[in-house]
Amino acid sequence: MVKKAGCRKMGVISTDEWLKKDFNRPIQMMEKLKSTFHDSLDGDAIYQQLLKHGMYSPNQRTKLTWEYLQENDAWKKTQNLFTSYKKLWGGPDVPIYIFPLMSSWGWKKTNETKSGLAFEDKLFLFYDKEIADKEMEALLIHEYHHVCRLHRLEKEPKExxxxxxxxxxxxxxxxxxxxxxxxxxxxxxxxxxxxxxxxxxxxxxxxxxxxxxxxxxxxxxxxxxxxxxxxxxxxxxxxxxxxxxxxxxxxxxxxxxxxxx
Structure with a gap:
């Protein structure tokens, strides 16, 4: 999925550290992102937007997903993938935010283990605990392709x-x-x-x-x-x-x- 929108730090952000502190308070975490959204959204509004695209809600299953992603080095692996494709495509440097995938994801009828949301200036990736390394790569390719296309197309989002x-x-x-x-x-x-x-x-x-x-x-x-x-x-x-x-x-x-x- 794709949107157009502002940002500071680049590459994979340490949302694993955010989750350690505020796993049960996702809106609190989203307050950190307010400056990256041009349309003055507060933490709750940002969270509601991300929920539509696969962001987790705190529960026992999504906590297990988060623990699995930590053990599986999901943040480091994604950074390595991003570095490779950014160089290969000559693409822009953007911050990437990784979170667990919602446990009752609306597209579960297709049994997806991943989802994402791309903006011109940032990227959100949502991983389920069953995700394989190649599926991480597939999601990064798909969503980062959106970022690159948004950067190159001379068209306003509303158009x-x-x-x-x-x-x-x-x-x-x-x-x-x-x-x-x-x-x-x-x-x-x-x-x-x-x-x-x-x-x-x-x-x-x-x-x-x-x-x-x-x-x-x-x-x-x-x-x-x-x-x-x-x-x-x-x-x-x-x-x-x-x-x-x-x-x-x-x-x-x-x-x-x-x-x-």
């Missing part, structure tokens, strides 16, 4: 269309496939066959793909809510990018969304 968001998700996940292979693609990429996606485009998306991200219908179609097919926009973006000719990763940061239609 983003549903097509822009769909293509952003499609390009990020095709980049995961390029580096790690199809096995590490998110499970939502395999929800529908090509003929179904063509049908969904005609039935649900054609004529609506240029609505702005400020339109309430944007997220409904993107995520497939309110009776629309699950993960409709994500799956359609992945399909649109996949049926066009292959482009380099660096070109994928700047190519215009309309070129995939």
């Amino acid at each position: 983003f269309t549903l097509l822009d968001t769909m293509i952003m998700e499609g390009l990020a996940e095709r980049t995961v496939e390029r580096y790690l292979g199809a096995y590490y693609l998110a499970r939502w990429t395999k929800l529908y066959q090509e003929d179904k996606l063509q049908e969904f485009w005609s039935k649900h998306l054609e004529g609506k793909h240029m609505i702005k991200r400020t339109d309430p219908l944007h997220d409904v179609l993107l995520l497939g809510q309110k009776g629309f097919p699950h993960m409709l926009g994500y799956c359609s973006g992945f399909y649109l990018v996949g049926k066009s000719e292959k482009i380099s990763v660096k070109k994928s940061f700047i190519i215009q969304s309309e070129e995939f239609l």
Whole structure:
């Protein structure tokens, strides 16, 4: 998932230390992030936003997840991955905040072990305790691709269309496939066959793909809510990018969304 937004310290932030002190008080932790959000959000508002994308709520299961992530060196491993891809792609230096994944995550119907939220100037990664090292890498590739594309696209956030968001998700996940292979693609990429996606485009998306991200219908179609097919926009973006000719990763940061239609 992707948003546009301000920051100071770069690379993986020591949220493991934050969690040691305030695991049961996540809103208190979010107060540390207020200066990185331009729109004057308080700790509670930031927490509510992150909850929608997989941020944990304090309970016994998420505490076990946090302990596992510590034992598994999740913070160090993510920093090493970030250093590699930042150099490989010539990407921007941004702070990365790691937290446990929500135990009753809304996308659990696809059994994901990870989620994330990317801004132009920061990155949030949410890991479940079952996460493998390659899945960490897949998430970092996907979300950091968003950061790189947001940096290179000359477009204000409020001008983003549903097509822009769909293509952003499609390009990020095709980049995961390029580096790690199809096995590490998110499970939502395999929800529908090509003929179904063509049908969904005609039935649900054609004529609506240029609505702005400020339109309430944007997220409904993107995520497939309110009776629309699950993960409709994500799956359609992945399909649109996949049926066009292959482009380099660096070109994928700047190519215009309309070129995939």
